[in-house]
Amino acid sequence: MKALVKHHRGYGAELQSVNIPKIKEDEVLIKVKATSICGTDVHIYAWDGWSQGRVNPPYVFGHEFSGEVVEIGSKVTSVKTGDYVSAETHIVCGTCPQCLTGQYHICKNTQIIGVDTQGCFAEYVALPAGNLWKNPKDMPYDVASIQEPMGNAVHTVLAGDVVGKTVAVIGCGPIGILAVGVAKAAGAAGVIAIDVNDYRLQLAKQMGAATLVNSKHDDPLQVVENLAGGNGVDVVCEMSGHPTAINKGFKMVTNGGRVSILSLPVKPVEINITDDIVFKGITVQGITGRQMFKTWQQVSSLLASGQVDVRPVITHHLPLEEFEKGFDLMIKGACGKVVLQP
Template identity: 60%
Template sequence: MCGTMKAIVKKESAYGAVLTEMPIPEINDHEVLIQVKATSICGTDVHIYNWDDWAMGRVKAPYIFGHEFTGEVVKVGKQVRRAKIGDFVSAETHIVCNQCSMCLTGQQHLCCGTKILGVDIDGCFAEYVKVPEQNVWHNPDGMSIELASIQEPLGNAVHTVLHTPVSGKSVAIFGCGPIGLMAIAVAKASGAVQVFAVDKNEYRLELAQKMGADHIVDIEQEDPVKMIKQLTRNEGADVICEMSGHPVAINQALESCSNGGKVNILSLPERPVSIDITNQIVFRGLTVQGITGRKMFETWRQVSELLRTKTIDVQPVVTHMLPFGDFEKGFELMRNGTCGKVVLMMPSYQRGKK
């Protein structure tokens, strides 16, 4: 397919991005070309948009960013067998080598040669995106466009929460951004007896309540460590999910965990964080687990089934659906924290609605 497309491009090593014309990607034999219908803004995209320390050390401009999307297959490579033109799909965004020891032992999400769509290679903030057939995930026909576009971050929430069994346990989620909000629903659906939602953003704490959190902890009004311990017989939460990336919150999360408890960290701090390993971790027997991506494709199946069976309802997390051209408004909402999930609707979706 020849021609150009509209795309949001990180044009320079500086704050912001531009909407411009880019060539439509050419696919290889094992790849598919997808016409994007909807794409959502992730916290990682905000890091890149802001051009913070993490982005400076990882991203190479100019390129198209964005990695959460859904769309329709419009072209397939010669070796593609499973995907067909017209398929309604989303995609796993970690592109792996299939040859390292992690890949060969069923742990592709830990691949040593991972390239992330929209971080290391051109992404989906565009009218078209190409991905390997292996990364394609087929969506059920009845799934809404906006929910289909947020399955990738929902997978992060599922992977973070379910890395540790939570049934019958207390769970504290630090950081009520969109993934943290979805993690609340996952924890409740998985049998957590009480879920703490910890943040300072009033808007998102209200959303946390809608998502089913048992206890709302506004860190500007109360000490989360003290409150969590008071409500857990002075023991602390059994499982901590750290989603904020803030140095103070990370330390509070460790202090809020029960002795022998589990701390699962998904967040990406902008810079190194100082913690007291001896007293916060070693002497208390904590297990600290870094969470990256989703298990391929175990987590995707879990996500699909949770949504298909309506075991969880993450629709309240989608607070804004904007035209693709209004991406700057979407990023401003994300930067200010006055939103849940922001989904950008593509021109192709709008045409299809007519």
């Protein structure tokens, strides 16, 4: 099969012909119909400090996809050939204290598909049956392929109450843009989208942001001050990972509010814990992955009901052979979600 391989410990990737995976008794072979590029894939492609310490080339990377089951292992009963599926990308151990108390999303022994294992930038991928999520037959493959990152957005936004609250989304990469749509659908009184990229801010507007702030030109704290009459926003969803943006997020949240952090800063961030956390009495949450499988049910229902329309976020469709164009778009921030088709 053709596959996109992280072929060396350096920049880029290479399209290669590799063997179709052999499945184990508890695994399923899936023909990939659509796969989308994630920020994590960009880290691996660009070979930054995080990826240098985490992944071990050569291997097939990629973890967001949708496809059709074409073969099942001897012990698989949860899916059958012909089923349309996507996958929860965290493979968990099932035996650590977190798993034993139902907190699978924070399993201490998590392996991530396409990071720690063979991934889905290929014509076929083999995965444990327990990680699969069945998709409706009428769900377009490109939409189905971005349920995993949408799950990040849903988990972040719905980690607390947003009904009738003001929500600031800091960082309008694809997940941040999706978070805008989720917050709007969940009943937020108003959503403020903050970024330095006008193209992506316009996508956030299409997803329901009432206020756009380009922090290159305007101070987000001043904008929030004017909008909220000095009271701040109720919820901050931090998606940028930028130290300055993170600090401003803590300063703009109201007393008793919530800051949910999905972003992954590449170095330690200095926070004024006394004034911006303790004296404010706020809740600070680290968000990782998706709650398994509560978040998947929420994502599926939001899409099926039409409460969230993700089509504005999917800005590019490319054949797998044009992966370089797709990664260039992601690196430049000149896209929403880029979907590759093997």
